[in-house]
Amino acid sequence: MPACHSYRTPIEHGANHTCHGPLVKDPISYRSLAGALKYLIFTRPDISYGVQQVCIFMHELQEQHLHALKRIIHYFQGTTDLGLQLYACSPATLVAYSDADWAGCPTTRRSTSCYCVFLGNNLLSWSSKRQLTPSRSSAEAE
Structure with missing residues (x-):
């Protein structure tokens, strides 16, 4: 998805993901992508809540959950320069x-x-x- 537009936040404000809607046709790719995002949480804590929200519904996947997962990917498009950084000369407080x-x-x-x-x-x-x-x-x- 290199040409996709980016979002400013990883999840939509006030999003309420429920268990009502059409089911995802290919849950294996969804689970694979959600699992890969769980590893990114170590260096990108800004997505931890969004990833947790999309992983709640791993066994009852619906189209709205797939859209939430794609939104996190879109968020990465505009934030590739973010992540945890260690600074050599910082105050010891x-x-x-x-x-x-x-x-x-x-x-x-x-x-x-x-x-x-x-x-x-x-x-x-x-x-x-x-x-x-x-x-x-x-x-x-x-």
């Missing part, structure tokens, strides 16, 4: 950032949390996790 939400995933209603740790300008560690069980409010449980 340790800084950490974290974020969390409650039931933020509109499809699974699971909470997500993430963090990243920098030593100077170099990213040392990062994580983005989705809660194992759906979140429920106390009013809903009663």
Whole structure:
């Protein structure tokens, strides 16, 4: 897809991928491409949420999931110069950032949390996790 136009974001804002729609005719190529994108997360953490969203529906693939996967590829077209970089002369200050939400995933209603740790300008560690069980409010449980 070298001549495709690029997108500014890897996923569409407010996209709600559900399990309603026509099924993908060739799920093997979809799974192969999604698996390859999972390896790119190591050097491109900006796509980790988008890849996680397209991998949720690996066993019930629909056309809308294929379009979301293609959008990530289009995003790469305009961001080939991005990625993790290590700088030789950076200040030796340790800084950490974290974020969390409650039931933020509109499809699974699971909470997500993430963090990243920098030593100077170099990213040392990062994580983005989705809660194992759906979140429920106390009013809903009663």
